Amino acid sequence: MLNFSYYNPTRIVFGKGTIGQVGELAKGYGKRVLLHYGGGSIKKNGVYSQVVESLKAAKLDVVELGGVVPNPRLSLVREGIALCKKEKIDFILAVGGGSVIDSAKAIGFGTVLPDNEDVWDDYYMKGDCVVRKSLPLGVVLTIPAAGSESSTGTVVTDWENNLKRAVNSETIIPKFAVMDPETNYTLPAYQTACGAADILAHLQERYFTMEKHNDLSDKMLESAMRNVIAYSLMALKHPNDYRYRAELMWTGTLAHNNQLDRGRVGDWASHDIEHEISGQYDIAHGAGLAIVFPAWMKYVYRDNIDRFVQYALRVWDISLTFDDKDAIVEAAIDRLEAFYRALGLPVRLSDAGIGNERVRKMAESAMIGRDSVGNFRKLKADDVEKILKLAL
Amino acid sequence: MLNFSYYNPTRIVFGKGTIGQVGELAKGYGKRVLLHYGGGSIKKNGVYSQVVESLKAAKLDVVELGGVVPNPRLSLVREGIALCKKEKIDFILAVGGGSVIDSAKAIGFGTVLPDNEDVWDDYYMKGDCVVRKSLPLGVVLTIPAAGSESSTGTVVTDWENNLKRAVNSETIIPKFAVMDPETNYTLPAYQTACGAADILAHLQERYFTMEKHNDLSDKMLESAMRNVIAYSLMALKHPNDYRYRAELMWTGTLAHNNQLDRGRVGDWASHDIEHEISGQYDIAHGAGLAIVFPAWMKYVYRDNIDRFVQYALRVWDISLTFDDKDAIVEAAIDRLEAFYRALGLPVRLSDAGIGNERVRKMAESAMIGRDSVGNFRKLKADDVEKILKLAL
Numbered sequence: 001m002l003n004f005s006y007y008n009p010t011r012i013v014f015g016k017g018t019i020g021q022v023g024e025l026a027k028g029y030g031k032r033v034l035l036h037y038g039g040g041s042i043k044k045n046g047v048y049s050q051v052v053e054s055l056k057a058a059k060l061d062v063v064e065l066g067g068v069v070p071n072p073r074l075s076l077v078r079e080g081i082a083l084c085k086k087e088k089i090d091f092i093l094a095v096g097g098g099s100v101i102d103s104a105k106a107i108g109f110g111t112v113l114p115d116n117e118d119v120w121d122d123y124y125m126k127g128d129c130v131v132r133k134s135l136p137l138g139v140v141l142t143i144p145a146a147g148s149e150s151s152t153g154t155v156v157t158d159w160e161n162n163l164k165r166a167v168n169s170e171t172i173i174p175k176f177a178v179m180d181p182e183t184n185y186t187l188p189a190y191q192t193a194c195g196a197a198d199i200l201a202h203l204q205e206r207y208f209t210m211e212k213h214n215d216l217s218d219k220m221l222e223s224a225m226r227n228v229i230a231y232s233l234m235a236l237k238h239p240n241d242y243r244y245r246a247e248l249m250w251t252g253t254l255a256h257n258n259q260l261d262r263g264r265v266g267d268w269a270s271h272d273i274e275h276e277i278s279g280q281y282d283i284a285h286g287a288g289l290a291i292v293f294p295a296w297m298k299y300v301y302r303d304n305i306d307r308f309v310q311y312a313l314r315v316w317d318i319s320l321t322f323d324d325k326d327a328i329v330e331a332a333i334d335r336l337e338a339f340y341r342a343l344g345l346p347v348r349l350s351d352a353g354i355g356n357e358r359v360r361k362m363a364e365s366a367m368i369g370r371d372s373v374g375n376f377r378k379l380k381a382d383d384v385e386k387i388l389k390l391a392l
Numbered sequence: 393m394l395n396f397s398y399y400n401p402t403r404i405v406f407g408k409g410t411i412g413q414v415g416e417l418a419k420g421y422g423k424r425v426l427l428h429y430g431g432g433s434i435k436k437n438g439v440y441s442q443v444v445e446s447l448k449a450a451k452l453d454v455v456e457l458g459g460v461v462p463n464p465r466l467s468l469v470r471e472g473i474a475l476c477k478k479e480k481i482d483f484i485l486a487v488g489g490g491s492v493i494d495s496a497k498a499i500g501f502g503t504v505l506p507d508n509e510d511v512w513d514d515y516y517m518k519g520d521c522v523v524r525k526s527l528p529l530g531v532v533l534t535i536p537a538a539g540s541e542s543s544t545g546t547v548v549t550d551w552e553n554n555l556k557r558a559v560n561s562e563t564i565i566p567k568f569a570v571m572d573p574e575t576n577y578t579l580p581a582y583q584t585a586c587g588a589a590d591i592l593a594h595l596q597e598r599y600f601t602m603e604k605h606n607d608l609s610d611k612m613l614e615s616a617m618r619n620v621i622a623y624s625l626m627a628l629k630h631p632n633d634y635r636y637r638a639e640l641m642w643t644g645t646l647a648h649n650n651q652l653d654r655g656r657v658g659d660w661a662s663h664d665i666e667h668e669i670s671g672q673y674d675i676a677h678g679a680g681l682a683i684v685f686p687a688w689m690k691y692v693y694r695d696n697i698d699r700f701v702q703y704a705l706r707v708w709d710i711s712l713t714f715d716d717k718d719a720i721v722e723a724a725i726d727r728l729e730a731f732y733r734a735l736g737l738p739v740r741l742s743d744a745g746i747g748n749e750r751v752r753k754m755a756e757s758a759m760i761g762r763d764s765v766g767n768f769r770k771l772k773a774d775d776v777e778k779i780l781k782l783a784l
Contacts, residue, residue: 001638003407008400014654015395213635215623216643219615227608243605246393250654251608259651262406262642 001214001263008257010150011176014250016242018180019050022093022140023058025176029136030090032061036080036104038068038096042142045186051095051140063087068096071278071285072103074120074158080107081119084135092137094174097195098146098155098285101139105154105172109134124156124165125369131169139177143187144249145195145286147202147256149177157279163368164279166271179253181245189236192248193343194286196232199252200225201289205268206261207311208376210304214263221260222314227251229315229339236343269374270296273384276362283352290340290347294333295391300377301329308332349391359388393606393655400649402542403568406642408634410572411442414485414532415450417568421528422482424453428472428496430460430488434534437578443487443532455479460488463670463677464495466512466550472499473511476527484529486566489587490538490547490677493531497546497564501526516548516557517761523561531569535579536641537587537678539594539648541569549671555760556671558663571645573637581628584640585735586678588624591644592617593681597660598653599703600768602696606655613652614706619643621707621731628735661766662688665776668754675744682732682739686725687783692769693721700724741783751780 013021026033033055042048055062065080084092084107094104109131110119123129139149148154152173157164184192207221231247238244254260273296274288301308305325312318312332320328337347346352363385372378379387405413418425425447434440447454457472476484476499486496501523502511515521531541540546544565549556576584599613623639630636646652665688666680693700697717704710704724712720729739738744755777764770771779 001407001635001642003410004404005406006404007402010399012396012398012654014397015393018395213638216616216619216639216646219619220612220646223611223615224608227611231607243393246605246655247608250393254608254612254651259646262404263638 002211002265004262006259006262007170008150008173008259010174010257012150012179012253013176014179016180016182018178019047019140019183020054022051022138022178023054023056023060025178026055026091026093026138027058027060029138029175032063032088032090034080034084034087034089034092034107035062035064036068036092036094036100036107037066038100040066041186042095045183047095047140047142047183051093055093063089068100068103070099071157071164071282072099074156077103077106077110077119077156081110084111089135092135093140094137095140095142097141097143098148098198101141101146101148101174102154102156104137105134105148106156106167108137109172111135120156120158123167125163127370129167129169131167131171134171137172137174139174141177141179141249142183143191143195144184144252145198147199147252149174149179150253150257152258153256155275162279162365164275165369177253179249181242181249184235184245184249185240187239189239190284190344192232192236192239193345194284195252196228196248196343197286197290197340197345199228199248199255201270201286201293202255203228203260204293205271206264206266208267208307209264210376211264217261217263218310218314224251224255224260225315228255233342265375267374267376269376269379272366272373273387276366276384277349277354279365280358280362281352281354287345287352290343290345291349291352291391292387294337294347295387297329297333297336298390299383299387303377305329349388356389356392360385362388394603394657396654398651398654399562400542400565400651402566402649404542404571404645405568406571408572408574410570411439411532411575412446414443414530414570415446415448415452417570418447418483418485418530419450419452421530421567424455424480424482426472426476426479426481426484426499427454427456428460428484428486428492428499429458430492432458433578434487437575439487439532439534439575443485447485455481460492460495462491463549463556463674464491466548469495469498469502469511469548473502476503481527484527485532486529487532487534489533489535490540490590493533493538493540493566494546494548496529497526497540498548498559500529501564503527512548512550515559517555519762521559521561523559523563526563529564529566531566533569533571533641534575535583535587536576536644537590539591539644541566541571542645542649544650545648547667554671554757556667557761569645571641573634573641576627576637576641577632579631581631582676582736584624584628584631585737586676587644588620588640588735589678589682589732589737591620591640591647593662593678593685594647595620595652596685597663598656598658600659600699601656602768603656609653609655610702610706616643616647616652617707620647625734657767659766659768661768661771664758664765665779668758668776669741669746671757672750672754673744673746679737679744682735682737683741683744683783684779686729686739687779689721689725689728690782691775691779695769697721741780748781748784751777754780
């Protein structure tokens with residue numbers, strides 16, 4: 001087990017009818033609020049009106065910026081930064097899923113950068129940067145997926161250059177997140193499925209490590225994996241059942257708040273490779289992960305087969321003799337692919353209508369701004385190309 | 393799943409050689425530090441000198457108050473409050489286990505109470521009180537057990553009146569906890585064992601609920617239970633093995649930081665009943681829990697036998713037919729008792745040299761300041777008496 005630190009001060013307010021608390025939660029952070037959201041689904045399902053009513057009851061001034069799209073764009077981030085400066089915004093409230101929250105995080109620290117620093121060039125394109133300060137941020141979460149509601153991370157896409165990159169820093173962890181599972185009833189099945197694949201991926205990225213003797217984290221991650229596998233399928237079959245939506249939503253937060261993986265370095269190659277696919281083809285992040293993860297597993301598992309055997313046994317209950325570890329791992333990957341298919345997701349690039357035309361380009365693009373991706377095995381462009389070919 | 397909120401801002405710094413960071417961590421909270429500790433074991437194992445050196449390097453003024461005993465005393469708390477006022481203390485650093493931390497929490501909020509409020513009468517004796525403010529508190533943890541290093545709770549004993557009572561409040565959550573598992577190498581085996589029983593008890597108290605459909609919390613708690621069961625026995629056999637000490641120490645924190653049980657009301661009757669035993673006989677809290685828990689289980693399990701069957705299957709791997717649920721539960725309780733015995737702990741009052749003389753007195757004392765104990769079943773004095781008799 002590696003030495004670690006852990007700090008996560010997000011206040012979670014979870015459950016039915018909690019959205020009306022947002023005004024009270026927000027009002028300690030200043031009077032002028034940027035309300036940031038996506039394409040308007042929150043106006044159809046009533047979340048928008050509940051939020052605005054609560055903010056007004058708390059006597060807060062609201063400035064709006066909608067229009068966040070999946071794989072949130074740097075262009076809107078720049079627009080948001082200019083708006084926050086012009087309107088002297090004190091606090092940002094993100095209402096939506098991970099894309100909205102990630103966009104809000106970028107606006108939040110981008111607004112208070114010194115004039116000689118650029119949000120993209122000096123942060124997203126620079127890997128291990130530290131964000132020194134940010135406007136405070138609150139969240140009303142409507143999609144369980146990215147875990148951004150209490151994470152250190154934000155992922156933004158420079159669509160002009162097809163680059164999708166992340167920043168991770170304690171400073172941008174949201175102050176609070178209001179999570180009402182009832183808001184998930186109206187999610188399209190495909191969005192529920194992509195969210196589940198993202199949650200599982202966050203757990204798998206943390207699970208596949210070369211660090212040994214870190215068993216509490218292993219057991220916690222296995223529990224959360226078993227939970228998202230079981231309840232995502234139930235939520236798809238029974239979209240208006242609170243019990244299953246609530247399991248999925250809370251699992252999504254714990255999968256990514258960093259408490260379950262202390263004492264190790266996770267992998268994250270599958271995320272980085274997926275970012276190349278969605279950076280090029282604008283597919284849903286969860287769908288891209290369902291394509292990449294099985295291929296990544298097949299490519300690297302022999303580097304630490306015992307870790308994959310443990311995964312096979314403790315997550316997928318594979319009952320095959322230890323004499324044949326390859327078969328155990330193969331069976332687990334088969335189960336994983338069957339799970340993705342049961343969710344209605346692609347598990348090959350071809351399932352998503354993607355051919356081999358840009359495989360080399362994606363492999364090379366993955367190396368821009370860094371020497372390799374992943375930690376379980378440090379992957380170079382040639383490795384990424386081979387993984388993408390396994391996924392064709 | 394019940395609606396819930398969750399907030400835990402303790403910064404955890406975990407691992408080998410981390411104690412030297414305590415000065416840096418403390419120095420943001422003011423110049424005058426009360427260093428609070430126990431009977432002097434920290435002077436023997438080198439922790440004390442590392443802490444003092446680090447505080448001095450950070451140019452902090454240190455005032456000392458040692459002498460905390462297990463089942464920490466109200467009398468020392470009152471002494472600490474007077475000392476903090478006299479010395480104009482800004483920050484309290486607790487160095488030790490749960491008793492030291494709980495004493496420090498009491499001193500921390502007791503020091504800043506209005507003159508017309510008393511730390512004992514108006515807080516510990518009043519159940520659901522809210523603590524409005526407190527001196528900030530940091531921790532150097534040397535015993536994995538109470539989880540107080542990042543919990544909302546503090547338990548103090550008024551020894552003159554044999555009353556042991558708790559306060560729970562967000563305000564008293566420590567700002568940081570430094571946890572070096574190497575400090576546990578010199579713990580006596582019995583103290584390691586009592587700590588493990590306390591950790592398991594924190595998980596079991598959270599597990600036994602009447603709330604349904606809260607399965608992520610169930611799975612997390614089961615994982616942590618399996619971990620403390622496995623690694624406490626390994627740590628006893630190999631006291632200087634970092635791997636096992638680290639598992640035990642981190643499990644102790646997660647068992648009690650409230651993240652693993654969101655969405656339910658836990659039970660806590662076994663804790664309250666144990667507080668009567670240690671309030672009367674001054675035995676170790678963990679030993680008292682090993683005596684109470686099996687008896688409590690036998691007394692209440694039929695109220696929700698399916699919950700106990702799930703516990704039997706998912707924690708103890710009991711392989712008996714579902715046709716005979718009583719047998720499944722009986723086998724699980726047998727395994728639990730065997731585990732406690734393997735730790736070297738008593739599982740009956742008689743094992744601890746305690747007879748039936750004060751059973752009625754303890755049952756009645758448990759009702760002082762409240763109508764019942766526990767939530768799985770609300771227990772009155774007669775119930776507590778019956779449970780204590782089952783434990784004779």
